[in-house]
Amino acid sequence: MGVCVAKQATARDGQSPENGRKATLSDQLTISLDRAKQMSFNAASTHARYHNGRKLEEDYEVNFKKVLGEGCSGLVVMAKGRHDGRKYALKRIHKLKVQAKVLKQLTAEVEIYLMLDHPHIAALRDVYENDSEIALLTECCEGGELYSRLSSSGTYAEPDAAEATNQMLLAVGYLHAHHVxxxxxxxxxxxxxxxxxxxxxxxxxxxxxxxxxxSTLMMASCGSIAYVSPDVLKGEGYTSKCDLWSLGVIVFMLLVGYPPFHGSEKDMRTNILAASVDWSHKSRWRKVSEDAVDFVKCLLTREPSQRMDVAEALSHRWIKARNTKGRRPSLDKECLRSLRHYADTSRVRRAVLQLLAQELAPEETKDLRDMFLSLDSTGEGTISLSELKQAIRGEEEPVSEASGNSPKSPKTPAARLRRAKSEVIGSLFEVLDANGDEQVYYSDFLAATMDVRKQIRQEAVLSAFNRLDADGSGSISAEDLRKVIGETFEGVNVELLVREADAACKGELTFQDFLGLLEATDASVSPKARQRAGIQPSFYLQPHVVP
Incomplete structure (x- = not known):
């Protein structure tokens, strides 16, 4: 983590002490689940990942000898999920060992992290809080830092640099679109x-x-000096454009292998404030295209108003040139069938699928991740109604809203959805839009399309069940659901969700009931008919061997 490089935050930035009074832990220094849920892409998912009172050791085996990194709050070590066998990065924050101001900043970090959901942001898996500490479990990215890979290669080939830059821009574009x-x-x-x-x-x-x-300016001078923008260093207030300057520094280094600002801290401050970039290594820059040079210059611009924002950067010819296909994004028939079924299925099954989406490993989501990103035409990290409609229509001719379907009535669910009226697609979008903010987020999309996956690890299914079985009794009750996802899901009380899925009226769901929810890939086909037809369940398959 970087350090503050100038003055501390002021009241204008919302981080100053409260009238000099010494804050207590009970005042403001613990995570506000309600606040995190209000900001979240999916309140149920956020609730399910925050644990107050539950012990970390019940769910994870911690390897203190495997150190992954170090932050201001201590070492980041490896942890292994007891239910899914996957590796995670564990960061622990000892509340009593850090200053109140630092703890407030760290808890704000957790609340922000709980709201994020994007393929190019490392996923926050779980948060555990008790009186003495906060523990964060994030996905373990085993490929190492961009810094390390650049150090090994010296520079990036331009196509590779452009691809890396595009991915970084997508992550930052999502943050900025959601006011982070x-x-x-x-x-x-x-x-x-x-x-x-x-x-x-x-x-x-x-x-x-x-x-x-x-509508306000940020004041706290945060970050690492080599990457900090002149508007941050000036101390007169800055905007989100500070992130674009930092990206410019990164891209500069990817292309030529040396930093645009170097020397002593005093020299760096002077050169950054003047935007005096070191272009002196002519032999290195001769190998870089004019478009790439222009891209860097448009980011390393002293005046924020003249600096590109994310949308402009994504539209720059150097980034646009990386994609020469020019094809219109479209959902294949398997995804269309899955979307239609997700919209028609029960609310309790949708709740289960949303939690199961959090359990999927990267190799299980790669195709769906690429499809999601292809549908996001704005770079804001979500799918709008117009983007979904366009992807569903694909190459089909526009539907006449007056006449409905074409003369040749489509016979398959996928074909019917492609030719459906706008209000039908609008209703589908409302189901996908879990938090009602007129955006479909990545996890929403995964939950609705994972039927297209031919295999999902048994461990992922077991992990989702164990997450919902809050008391470890071997079955899921309404009280378990309340503890895990909150009082309601899609506006429906959790007791009703259990009744909806509890065919035997036992008042709780066993693991077999849970499997039944996941295997109901087509509600119109009875289990016996499915067995006669040789249709296999799509979710509960052979155990995956975890190394």
């Missing part, structure tokens, strides 16, 4: 998901992130 400014973008805070050459990048470390009201 990262304020500490640097090579070390982007990790590769795996060690593969084409692995995707993920943004981490939200210790300086802030929910920002664009």
């Amino acid at each position: 400014v990262h304020r500490d973008l640097k090579l070390e805070n982007f990790l590769y998901e795996t060690t593969e050459a084409n692995s995707c990048l993920k943004l981490i470390d939200f210790g300086f992130a802030k929910i920002w009201d664009p």
Whole structure:
């Protein structure tokens, strides 16, 4: 994590002490689940990932010898899920060992992190809080830092640099579209998901992130000096454009292998304030295209008003040139069938699918992740109604709203959805829009399309069940659901959800009931008919061997 490089936050930035009074833990220094849920893409998912009173050791085996990194609150170590066998990064915050101001900042980080949901942001798996500590479990990105990969290669080939830049822009675009400014973008805070050459990048470390009201200016001078923008250093207030400057520094280094500002801290401050970039290594820059140079210059611009924002950066010819396909995004028939079924299924099954979406490993979601990103035409990290409609229609001719379907009535669910009226697609969108903010988020999309997956690990299913079985009794009751997802889901009380799925009227759901919910891939086909037809369940398959 970076450090504050100038003055501390002021009252204008919302981080000053309260009238000099010494704050207590009970005042403001613990996580507000209600606040996190209000900001969240999905209140039920946020509720399910926050645990107050439950012990971390019940769900994870911690390996203190496997150190992954170090932050201001201590070491980041490896943890292994007891139910799913997957590796996670564990950061622990000892409340009594940090200053009140730092703890307030750290708890704000957790609340922001709980609201985030994007393929290029490392997923927050679980948060545990008790009187003495807060523990964060995030996905373990084993491909290492962007910094390390650049150090090994010296520079990036331009196509690779453009691809990495596009992924970083998508992460930042999502944050900015949802009023979050990262304020500490640097090579070390982007990790590769795996060690593969084409692995995707993920943004981490939200210790300086802030929910920002664009009608005000931020004042706290946060970040790492080599990446800090001149508007931050001036101390007169700044906007989200500070993140774009930091990205410019990163791209500069990817292209030529040296930083635009270097030397002593005093020299760096002077050069950054003047936007005096070191272009002196002519031999290195001769190998870089004019478009790439222009892209960097449009980010390393001293005046924020003249600096590109994310949308402009994504539209820059250097980034646009990486995609020469020019194809209109479209959902295939399997995804269309899955979307239609998700909209028609019970609310309790949708709740289960949303939790199961959180259990999927990267290799299980790659195709759906790529499809989701292709549908997001704005770079804001979500899908709008118009984007969904366009993707559903695909290459089909526009539907006449007056006459309805075409003369040749489509016979398959996918074909019917492609030719459906706008109000039908609008109703489908309302179901996908879990929090009612007219956006479909990544996890919403995964939950609605995972029927297209041919295999999902048995461990993922067991982990989802164990998450819902809050008291560990071996079955899911209404009280379990209340503890895990809150009082309601989609406006329906949790007792009604259990009744909806409890065919035997036992008052709770066994693991077999849970499997029944997941295997109901087509409610119009009875289990016996499915068995006669040789249709296999799509969710509960062979155990996955975890190394």
